[in-house]
Amino acid sequence: MSITTASSEQAMEKKRLRIAIQKSGRLTDDTEKLFRAAGLKFNESRDHLLAHAENLPIDILRVRDDDIPGLVMDHVVDLGIVGQNVLEETAMQREVDGMPTGYTQVMIMNFGDCRLSVAVPSEDDWHGLKDLEGKKIATTYPFLLRRVLKAQGVNYKAVILNGSVEVAPRAGLADAICDLVCTGATLQSNGLKEVETVYTSKAVLISRDQPLYPEKQRMLDILVQRFKGIMAAAESKYIMMNAPKARLEEIRKILPGAENPSIIALDGNPDRVAMHVVSREKVFWETLEQLKKLGATSILVVPIEKMLD
Numbered sequence: 253m254s255i256t257t258a259s260s261e262q263a264m265e266k267k268r269l270r271i272a273i274q275k276s277g278r279l280t281d282d283t284e285k286l287f288r289a290a291g292l293k294f295n296e297s298r299d300h301l302l303a304h305a306e307n308l309p310i311d312i313l314r315v316r317d318d319d320i321p322g323l324v325m326d327h328v329v330d331l332g333i334v335g336q337n338v339l340e341e342t343a344m345q346r347e348v349d350g351m352p353t354g355y356t357q358v359m360i361m362n363f364g365d366c367r368l369s370v371a372v373p374s375e376d377d378w379h380g381l382k383d384l385e386g387k388k389i390a391t392t393y394p395f396l397l398r399r400v401l402k403a404q405g406v407n408y409k410a411v412i413l414n415g416s417v418e419v420a421p422r423a424g425l426a427d428a429i430c431d432l433v434c435t436g437a438t439l440q441s442n443g444l445k446e447v448e449t450v451y452t453s454k455a456v457l458i459s460r461d462q463p464l465y466p467e468k469q470r471m472l473d474i475l476v477q478r479f480k481g482i483m484a485a486a487e488s489k490y491i492m493m494n495a496p497k498a499r500l501e502e503i504r505k506i507l508p509g510a511e512n513p514s515i516i517a518l519d520g521n522p523d524r525v526a527m528h529v530v531s532r533e534k535v536f537w538e539t540l541e542q543l544k545k546l547g548a549t550s551i552l553v554v555p556i557e558k559m560l561d
């Protein structure tokens with residue numbers, strides 16, 4: 253057991269970045285994968301509320317996603333990773349409750365994509381949001397829903413549910429729902445059709461709206477640079493091929509996001525060169541087939557692990 257005095261705790265508070273992440277849910281795996289790729293090493297299991305990185309001055313607080321915005325806004329943690337849907341909904345709720353709502357969005361992540369949509373029974377006619385006039389709508393996001401329907405002048409009754417929203421129409425609890433959708437499979441299997449998207453969301457990294465201690469700010473800058481490098485690398489590919497010199501311009505045109513390729517002479521073959529290039533966009537089979545048609549051979553597409561510009 254370690255004994256920490258009040259003053260050493262204060263010193264820690266000045267030095268170690270504290271980040272709140274979802275304990276167990278749709279954002280957890282992507283968040284932890286990103287942390288590992290950024291070089292953070294944690295020993296503790298997921299059951300621990302607080303985990304200390306062994307190799308960097310960073311502590312992770314594992315909580316329910318709904319608690320993350322409040323922990324940042326109340327300055328309990330320095331940073332949080334949460335869906336924009338939960339962040340905005342919580343901010344509007346806290347505003348009504350007279351609680352602090354300040355935060356800074358540091359960066360948008362490349363995971364947690366979803367949309368908040370209105371869905372109605374598949375057999376219902378749909379002409380637009382005005383069809384919701386006088387209807388009961390089940391949702392977990394009453395504030396995001398209200399923002400959109402108020403702007404449209406629609407009067408409705410919100411039925412607030414924290415789970416199983418998609419069964420509300422069948423159970424006779426509501427006429428329509430407003431819920432998160434990713435693939436749409438859940439709506440379909442509950443006899444519902446998506447009719448209007450009211451909000452699109454991604455996971456975001458947010459920080460408290462107060463300057464950080466300089467050591468923490470330095471650590472945050474490093475972390476953000478690493479996150480950006482990992483995200484850029486995830487979308488990029490290293491492409492290698494042998495190509496006819498005469499078609500190089502055409503080849504470059506079909507590789508968007510491929511800046512400054514390296515062209516290497518091929519021994520004993522004056523008409524052909526090796527071309528190496530980093531493409532910052534997804535490379536599809538169709539692109540490779542087009543390259544082949546232009547005379548490229550030995551085409552290799554290789555994933556990139558890390559990238560620092």
Ligand code: PRT
Nearest residue numbers: 277278316317318335364365366432433434435436437438
């Ligand atoms: O326990 P805790 O409170 O932490 O978790 P939670 O159950 O409240 O949240 P969780 O883990 O389900 O989602 C966390 C965040 O992930 C959400 O706030 C969104 O920002 C994001 N996200 C991305 C999603 C989805 N995709 C998603 N598909 N959140 C929920 N869903 C639900 C959707 O509502 C539907 O019921 O998943 C179901 C399946 O979706 P389909 O369309 O793919 O069938």
Ligand code: ZN
Nearest residue numbers: 316317318319
């Ligand atoms: Zn939640």
